[in-house]
Amino acid sequence: MSGYMSVCDSCMRSRYWCSAMNYSLRTVFHVDMDAFFVSVEELFDPSLKGKPVVVGGQRHERGVVSAASYEARKFGVHSAMPLRTAAKLCPQAVFVDGHPDRYRTCSEQVYSVLSSFSPQVEMVSIDEAYLDMSGTERLHGPPLLAAQKLHHKMKSETQLNCSIGIGTSRLVAKVCSGKAKPHGLLYVVPGQETKFLAPLDVRDIPGVGKVTEQKLNSLGIRTVGDMAGKDEHFLDEHLGKWGLALAGKARGEDAGAWFAGEIGDLDAAKSISHEHTYNEDTADVTQIEATLMRLSEMVARRLREQKFHARTLQLKLRYRDFTTITRAHSVETPTQLDNEIFSEIRRLFHANWRKGAEIRLLGVQASSFSGESAQGDLLSGQERGKWQQALTAMDRVRERFGESSVRIGTGMKGGFRERTHENPAALPGKSKPPNQ
DNA sequence: TCTGGGGTCCTAGGACCC
DNA sequence: TCTGGGGTCCTAGGACCC
Numbered sequence: 488m489s490g491y492m493s494v495c496d497s498c499m500r501s502r503y504w505c506s507a508m509n510y511s512l513r514t515v516f517h518v519d520m521d522a523f524f525v526s527v528e529e530l531f532d533p534s535l536k537g538k539p540v541v542v543g544g545q546r547h548e549r550g551v552v553s554a555a556s557y558e559a560r561k562f563g564v565h566s567a568m569p570l571r572t573a574a575k576l577c578p579q580a581v582f583v584d585g586h587p588d589r590y591r592t593c594s595e596q597v598y599s600v601l602s603s604f605s606p607q608v609e610m611v612s613i614d615e616a617y618l619d620m621s622g623t624e625r626l627h628g629p630p631l632l633a634a635q636k637l638h639h640k641m642k643s644e645t646q647l648n649c650s651i652g653i654g655t656s657r658l659v660a661k662v663c664s665g666k667a668k669p670h671g672l673l674y675v676v677p678g679q680e681t682k683f684l685a686p687l688d689v690r691d692i693p694g695v696g697k698v699t700e701q702k703l704n705s706l707g708i709r710t711v712g713d714m715a716g717k718d719e720h721f722l723d724e725h726l727g728k729w730g731l732a733l734a735g736k737a738r739g740e741d742a743g744a745w746f747a748g749e750i751g752d753l754d755a756a757k758s759i760s761h762e763h764t765y766n767e768d769t770a771d772v773t774q775i776e777a778t779l780m781r782l783s784e785m786v787a788r789r790l791r792e793q794k795f796h797a798r799t800l801q802l803k804l805r806y807r808d809f810t811t812i813t814r815a816h817s818v819e820t821p822t823q824l825d826n827e828i829f830s831e832i833r834r835l836f837h838a839n840w841r842k843g844a845e846i847r848l849l850g851v852q853a854s855s856f857s858g859e860s861a862q863g864d865l866l867s868g869q870e871r872g873k874w875q876q877a878l879t880a881m882d883r884v885r886e887r888f889g890e891s892s893v894r895i896g897t898g899m900k901g902g903f904r905e906r907t908h909e910n911p912a913a914l915p916g917k918s919k920p921p922n923q
Numbered sequence: 924t925c926t927g928g929g930g931t932c933c934t935a936g937g938a939c940c941c
Numbered sequence: 942t943c944t945g946g947g948g949t950c951c952t953a954g955g956a957c958c959c
Binding site for chain 1: 950953954955956957958959
């Protein structure tokens with residue numbers, strides 16, 4: 488049981504190997520899809536293959552890159568970069584709008600492949616998952632063999648590539664998958680965690696961003712090894728609770744539970760939000776309220792889908808100069824109704840907007856969820872019931888015929904004015920008050 | 924460069940209660 | 942009358958992730 492070698496599937500170069508094996512420890516896979524959005528777009532339009540591709544919007548739009556193909560990355564393009572910057576760096580790139588529905592569908596296929604390898608799969612985002620592979624040796628063989636099988640099955644069933652990191656903790660597995668990209672495997676054998684992590688930049692630790700990196704650097708800490716060398720008091724003193732967590736990470740340890748399934752409802756959503764950035768800043772109250780209405784509807788609809796009632800409603804407001812404020816209010820009766828959310832949001836807006844100041848972004852967020860709402864005072868119990876019914880019916884229609892098929896008309900309780908939808912494509916909807 | 928959208932978690936201050 | 946300390950809830954802001 489010695490000498491497993493990790494091999495990149497495409498180039499067959501070895502990546503890492505070691506001779507120690509220990510099955511008494513847990514084996515975690517971190518599976519990360521390669522350039523996921525780009526790869527999915529290529530499935531729908533094979534002519535994109537081999538070209539520099541930028542997913543996220545058109546080259547002159549306000550917005551940022553969601554994903555870039557490896558060809559585009561060669562020019563310095565990366566995700567979160569403004570689209571216009573990407574266009575300057577790589578003028579020949581093909582710019583593609585994102586298609587969330589396609590990604591969701593493919594993500595489900597990915598999940599089903601993963602599920603055939605372990606009963607413990609935790610999707611942590613649309614293109615990324617942890618698998619608890621402990622105890623699967625008899626079925627799938629030792630970790631590297633199982634990982635190679637997974638690579639092949641993923642490719643043959645979804646036509647997508649992934650990278651796989653293997654370790655005794657989620658942290659190590661995650662760092663490995665990052666180092667294995669693209670389409671590689673990387674295995675850190677039990678006992679070698681600290682050695683593997685030590686030379687890495689602190690920035691490679693998930694959770695360490697620009698700010699924490701700067702702070703650590705100023706303390707003379709550049710590598711994970713530097714961090715592991717400091718005692719916990721030191722880190723605690725300078726970084727608080729974070730410091731202690733980081734000290735553990737430097738040793739390759741996870742904080743908290745291994746897998747959500749073990750401690751129950753870890754994946755339950757804690758907030759639901761929608762926001763919108765205008766293509767052109769605006770101070771037009773009619774347009775602003777229409778946007779707030781639409782965002783409120785979107786949030787309410789998802790609350791109903793998930794059978795949540797929210798107690799805390801939050802408005803987010805970003806001005807032209809990028810200064811951003813949030814203003815929240817907790818209502819007495821948790822709600823999932825469009826008009827209750829909208830009226831609270833509208834109140835927050837008018838109470839906090841610097842009148843006349845141009846707005847770049849608006850957002851609506853709901854949180855503090857409960858399963859049921861008490862019978863409330865904003866609307867009487869009977870009235871509330873009617874709204875509930877009407878809105879649930881509308882949700883069903885929207886599901887079948889699309890977002891623009893139903894609109895709340897004027898004159899309903901709550902008095903919404905006719906919508907001036909800023910997205911022309913969504914405009915030609917029928918106005919239809921709920922029955923009764 | 925001119926900065927999306929959807930989330931999670933943490934901190935910190937103030938109100939309020941005991 | 943002045944003064945504690947702990948706990949919890951609420952709100953605002955910010956770091957970070959994909």
